Amino acid sequence: MEKKQRAAVEEEAHCHTVSERKSHHSDLVKKNLVTRLNRVEGQIRGIKGLIEKDTYCDDVITQIAATQSALNSVAKILLEGHLRNCVVDRIQEGDMEVVDEVLTTIQRLMKK
Template identity: 40%
Template sequence: MKQCMDVDAVTLRLKRIEGQIRGIIRMIEEDKPCEDILIQIGSAKAALHKTGQIVLQGHMHHCVLDGIESGRKDETMDRLFSAIEQFSRMV
């Protein structure tokens, strides 16, 4: 089975987000202003959302197309709807 996404690119993005989270923890430990911490939390949240978009896009371009082309249309559409539902819960 083919991978649905560029694993290296997604992993790199997640490692950057991990660094952002460590930075937020450091800011809290150093008693930085709440407004600055909230800005960084918003940035990390936006980065996670963008990563989710990339994963969903990969799912649609690879997994969904492969599933439909191989004759598994109903199962593939069910999995797509599930993926979209999971992604839409990211608020």
């Protein structure tokens, strides 16, 4: 029984499992990401308020650009962690399909 429990713990620690893929961010990274996303959420509410107040279009667009930049920062943090952990783990396991997955992800991030 102990061997099965150890195997389950080891599999849970990996980003990629057969049944479900999960990330394994530290509590500090999660807190950082949530803080940034809360800020983005506030920026979105602020943009909505600017539109409701008929704020000058260029000012609204400037706020939208700032919000997009903040969201891109979240994506960069996630991508870095993904490359350093999940992708490396999967390549070490012989799963080279992860390279195509990452390329597709980067293409999605770069679309604008």
